Amino acid sequence: MRLADDEKAMLDGAEGPAVAAAMDLLVRYGEALGAERLCDIRNVAGTMTQPSPVKARLVREHGWHKAYATINLDSDGDFEIPHMRVPTCQLQHGFGEDALGVAPYPRELVQLQQDAESYYGAHGVNILATCTPYQVGNLPVRGEHCAWMESSAVVYANSVLGARTNCEGTASTGAASLTGKIPCWGNHLPRNRYGTHLIEAAVPVDGFLDWGMLGYFVGDAVQENRPVVVGDLRRPDLADLKHFGAATASSGGVEIYHIPGITPEAPTLEAAFGGAAVPETIVYGERERRTVYETLNDQGESTDVDFVLLGCPHASLDQIARAARALEGRRLNPGTELWIMAPRALRTVADRSGYTEIIQRAGGRVLTDSCPAMSRVAPEGTRVFATDSAKQAHYLPAILGIEAWFGTLEECVDAAVTGTWRGELT
Template sequence: MFLTEEESGMLAGKKGPAVQKAMEILVALGESFGAKRLLTVSNVHMAGSSVLVAEEAGTRFVEDIKRQGGTFVTRVTTNPTAVDPVQWREIGIPESDSALQTRLTDAYAGMGANTCNTCIPYLVGNSPRFGEHMAWGESSAVVYANSVCGARTNREGGPSGLATALTGRTPEYGFHLTENRHGKLLVQVETSLDDMTDYGTLGYFAGRIAGQDTPVFTGIPSDPTLEQLKALSAALAASGAVSMFHAVGVTPEAPTLEAAFGGKTPEKVLVFDEAEKKKAEAALNKEPTDHVDWILVGCPNASVQEIREVAEALERKKVHKDVALWVTTAGAMYAMAERMGYIQTIKDAGGTVVRETCPFLARSRVIAPVKGYRTLTTNSAKMAFYAPGQFGLPTHYGNLNRVMQAAVSGVWR
């Protein structure tokens, strides 16, 4: 792989041991994927921000990099952590996680990261530009950045993201190359997409079949909301290993079907109709009873609009006494929603707005049995797909209206 004089100097240790180790990681990664060179980048979203992922060893590694003089030379935002910084004890997070998380977050902040601690960095100040080369982790954010923003990033892990942040370089392979961004299979949408949950169901359906390939959608309305595209991105990355999609007439690199496929013919054609939608919804409903005890809204993290919709659904109502309602979001979203009065409405109803973490990146296999949770109810296809395996919790899955009715009644209907 070709290295510039500056990059060769980094690899030789001329900018210190932290940068040298980072370059070793990037060169090894680039050579394993056949990259011809490194790209200069200035935008990283750090995936390894939770101690559930990093644990003690990963935390020490980041702390060691900081002690060696590591300083971030790019914009860096961080993914959700394992704790809510204010109410971790009340929601059941172990004290040991809180202490370790403080160490890890402090190490990232000390090197220059914006510790926003969210999976929606594009809503808290890190907005990708069209054509911008980046190094982002967090699967749903990667799909959103590539597809909705037209930026260019592979799905980076913690070590490679950290290495890019220290050097401002990433190997040129995968979705950084135009020829790898074209669609492989066509998904014809022949049913209505009315809300976030419908988009998540579509993503779950397509992701299972696409695997790592890029799907191209036709029949998606021309005016989907940010939240709907966020739900589609998350579900595609959950049921498959999708890093990008095209929606003809919606996403920036798909003004036409021909452009989405780069002039090639689709390798496969799928139809998503009402029957397939119902079948996919049924597959995500794993809990056969009507029992409800833990409800989750905000996967990926909720926008202010989503928090508003929860607050409106709870106006002058109470969450059932046997139900715990979590709305997970970023600290910045929390602050805006608090100013608008939405947080207080949810609190008054008995719900909890959780900041900077989520069931995926907190120790839910500890939280659930301690709190007595036996099921998880959600409007997120990503959460419904992962919860049975990751947390051992069967799921109820449906749109927000249905979920909020369950929150109040304590019964899934």
């Protein structure tokens, strides 16, 4: 891999041992990938503050510097960590103080995370604490090279924003933060961003539920390739596109998709494929829609719902408002809990707008920073949960060993109020 002069200097220790270790990792990583060079970045979204038993031990025995070196740089070194070289944000992590007494999450991990926030905040990490950083201020521009983690954030950045990032890991983002570099391969290269498969929706796709189901079908159909989606598509909003992308990355491994006339790199169908021949169409029709719905609901047997989860990826303000409207004047079933996961910044707006009060008055909770899949906790005794997220319906039964129902936000709220799942495909 060819290194520029500034990159050679970092590797040789001109900016200290931590930066040298970071550059060494990136060189090894890039060579393993077959990258020819590194590209300059100015936007990192990673995980520094996520608590874990390993991190707790490292901090207790050696301090935060050693924890960063080991976990975020894959290094055995014990050196001071400098200020982040480029703007860096923390994605979602463990539950915070607002979950104490609500989620069965250890208080010591909450404290460890608070300590981490203080340390990394002082070193230049913006603690956004959400899987949707683009909802709360981290909005890379079209064509900007980034180093982001989290599959739903990556597919949104590439597809909706037109930024350029691969789905990075804890160590590569840790190294990128200190160097402003990342291997230039995959989605960073224009030739790797053109569509490979054509999907046509032969049924109307309108609203959160249908965008999620279409995404789940698309991901399964193309796996790690690059779909171009056309057909009977009603204009999506932010929540629809984040839900669609998250579903494609769950059932497959999609990191970029194109919707001609909607996403920025696909003004036309021809542009989406880079002028190459348009492939044979994969049709998403009524039968496929029904199959996706049944697949997402094949992990539920009991209709007695004891947990309802909304906000995966983290809820937008509009989604929180919809939940509040659906709950107004109602009360949750005594045996059912409702959690709405949201970025803390949007929770503040929801508080000021009166949405949180309505939700809490009904017995629900707006929680921040994490989710049951990330923190691996649900209300104690949970056996059956309901969600409007195809991503959570896909993952949470395997992670927590519980049954799942998938439906609309309104059906989920109804389940929270009645304690019974009554959703159906219309």
